[in-house]
Structure formats: C-alpha cells, structure tokens
Amino acid sequence: MNRPHDPASPATPPVAPAPYPAPTTRARLRVEIAIVLGLSLGASAVYSVLSIVNRLTQQTALSQQTATLNSPLSSREFFDLAYQVLGVAVDLVPVLLVAFLLWREERPHLGRLGVDFSRAGRDTLGGVGLALAIGIPGIGLYLVGKALDLTVTVVPTNLGEHWWTVPVLLLSALRAGVTEEVIVVAYLFARLRDLGWRTWPIIVTAALLRGSYHLYQGFGAFVGNVVMGVAFGWLYVRFGRVLPLVVAHVLMDAAVFVGYPWAATTFPTLFGLPS
Structure with a gap:
C-alpha cells in the first residue's frame, strides 16, 4: 500500500545540471589555428615557398619571370565570370569560420576580431590615409626589387x-583585404593572446606569415609585406580595430588591379611585361 505524501519530508533533490564544457585547452587552440590557416593563408604560404624555390632553380632571372594575380578561368565568358565570382565566395568561407569561432553573445558580437561598425566613417578615413602611406612606398619598393x-x-x-571585368577585380581586392586582415591580424592575434603570447612576438609572427604567402612574387614582395605586416599589427594593437586595415588593403589592391592596364601602357618599361 502506498504511503501518503508527507509535506514535511524533504523534497526529491533536483537533477544536477549538465556541467559547462571545459575551457578550450592550449592544445585544442593550436589545432584550431592550424586548421584555420591550413584552409586559408597558411596553405598559400606553403605553395608560395614552393613557388619561389621553383623560380630560383630556373635559368631565367627573377625580374624576367611573371606572376599573374587575376587570370581567366575559362575561355567562355559566362563561365569565366561564374568561376571568378565562385572563387571569391569560396575564399571568404574561412573568414566566416573565424567569425563563428570568435562570435560572442554580447555586443559587439565580433569584438574579439576588432569588428565594430560604430565608427565606420572614421575607420574608413583612417584606412584611406593608411593606403596612401603604405601604397606609394610599396610601389617604389617593387620597382627597386625589379631593378x-x-x-x-x-x-x-x-x-x-568584359562588362564585368572591373567589378570582378574589385571583388578580388575585397577578398584579399578581408581575408588577410581578418585572419592574419584579427583572428591570429586573438588566438595567440589566448595562448599567452606577448605582443611583439605576435606582431612579428603575423608579419612573417604575411610575407611568406607573397614569396611567389620574389624577395622584394616578401620584405615589403613583412614591413606592412609590422605596421598593420602595431596599429591593430594600438587601436584594436580591423576595419581601417581592411579598407587600406582593399583600396591598395583595387588601385593596382584596376589601374594596371593604364600603368602598363603609360610606363611599359616599369610595369609592362619583360621583353
């Protein structure tokens, strides 16, 4: 026979809530960084190192070799356009990955990546100034490297x-600016800080990575991008905002991509193909 419930008797203890997930371990962070870089610019760095070794073992001088950044992907115009747009979209997936990994509930949701649009106007102006400060000396370094x-x-x-050539080149510039600055600066800085790294080792490591995936263009490009990486890294640490870096990078690449036909025609000795 069931006994009546006694109000004075202690209630059945509630089921204990499931424990929170354990904090991310250092080993897990290292694996995460390796995966992110392996899907993006780390893979580009490996290919770039292989490319410069290939170039150096040829009989042709470096300055007489060429590296084309935006090439046709099909002889049929519609499919060339489709491949170009698809390539940009696929290359931006690792950016979405790091945004997912560092998303936080409170606003700004992407604050750990230095993404905050509350001062977008000032950040854009800062990016324009940075593009001028970095871009003009960069052209000079390129010409010296060729010489x-x-x-x-x-x-x-x-x-x-084609009617779509300039829009595709602008998309290509956007891809480079967003991918490089969000992953190599914002993401990598955040995760290396999580691993306990100090500021300057982070800046130098990120700058060397930036230089390494430009090695396929030669040693002048490596040096120039390392210097740019140090400057961008210091600015990011100083102000904690990635948008000015993205704007500067996009503007520099857009000027080079869109302005190249004019430059090659106007100054064929400096910017034209090797004779």
Missing part, C-alpha cells in the same frame, strides 16, 4: 575586356 632582380614582374590582371 635588383629580387622581384618578379607582377601582372595584376590579364582578364579580357
């Missing part, structure tokens, strides 16, 4: 003259 046979002849584009 010293340390840099290949970079051909920013050999896409045909």
